[in-house]
Amino acid sequence: MLIFLLIISCCLLATFICIQVPKWNYNKHKQFVLLHSISLKELKLLNNEYHFYDASTQYIQCTYDNEHSFADISCQDYLIYQLQYEQRKIKQQMIAIDKNRIDYEKYKNELSNLTQCGTYSTSYDKLNLEKLIKIEKAFLQQEIKQPTTNFSIAVCLYYSTINGSIYDRKSQVFNKNEVNNLIERVNHKNGTFFTDNEIWNAICRVERGKVSNKMRFSLYQRDGYRCLKCGISQEYANLEIDHIVPIAKGGKSTYNNLQTLCHRCNVAKGDSIANYLNHH
Numbered sequence: 001m002l003i004f005l006l007i008i009s010c011c012l013l014a015t016f017i018c019i020q021v022p023k024w025n026y027n028k029h030k031q032f033v034l035l036h037s038i039s040l041k042e043l044k045l046l047n048n049e050y051h052f053y054d055a056s057t058q059y060i061q062c063t064y065d066n067e068h069s070f071a072d073i074s075c076q077d078y079l080i081y082q083l084q085y086e087q088r089k090i091k092q093q094m095i096a097i098d099k100n101r102i103d104y105e106k107y108k109n110e111l112s113n114l115t116q117c118g119t120y121s122t123s124y125d126k127l128n129l130e131k132l133i134k135i136e137k138a139f140l141q142q143e144i145k146q147p148t149t150n151f152s153i154a155v156c157l158y159y160s161t162i163n164g165s166i167y168d169r170k171s172q173v174f175n176k177n178e179v180n181n182l183i184e185r186v187n188h189k190n191g192t193f194f195t196d197n198e199i200w201n202a203i204c205r206v207e208r209g210k211v212s213n214k215m216r217f218s219l220y221q222r223d224g225y226r227c228l229k230c231g232i233s234q235e236y237a238n239l240e241i242d243h244i245v246p247i248a249k250g251g252k253s254t255y256n257n258l259q260t261l262c263h264r265c266n267v268a269k270g271d272s273i274a275n276y277l278n279h280h
């Protein structure tokens, strides 16, 4: 019995030593590298000289509670719409990332001039040089800065119900050239109108999509579930949400610019606006 216990405890001790000794060994090497590596010290000094703009991919996202809006609006449409308001911020990011790229080239150049691994400010006596270099390289890898050097925007659109579960999603990434191209097209305006039809249509689709189901129901409620033109109630007609100032004339999807109409009044209004636009 006693012998049995002795064997067990010997085994435990052996396992303990097998696990702990390499650890102690590693820590000794690690301490030495941290204290005496020349390249690590040089890298830290170099890092103090370089400050990169901290930017990963820009994300723009939107959630639709209306299946048709989600299907109707592409990621590019949504980006075009946002570029009307966000282009100044986006251009600043582009400039910052361009500067990152230039600085990063210089930084990489200076990295190649660092003292080689394995050069230490004191002798490494009983320590293993190979192990030291391996640890040193890992530390250098951790410290080397890796800034963003390419601009991109990711647009993500979601389709979700009011309770929040997501049914569908789509996303697209745009690079600097693509975004610049869209900015240029968005800025091509004749007064308040966009000269580029594709741009104009994209903006109209997104504007229309801003009337969410949630908004629609609260508008019906506000207007007493009846057409504001002819007064017919929802039991007798299909109600729709109408833009008082039409989107085609620069109207926005805000509560003040929206009203409940029956389908017939809405179509009649649409025809008179089409006539108006054709004759002006």
Ligand SMILES: [Zn+2]
Pocket: 227, 228, 229, 230, 231, 232, 261, 262, 263, 264, 265, 266
């Ligand atoms: Zn009506």
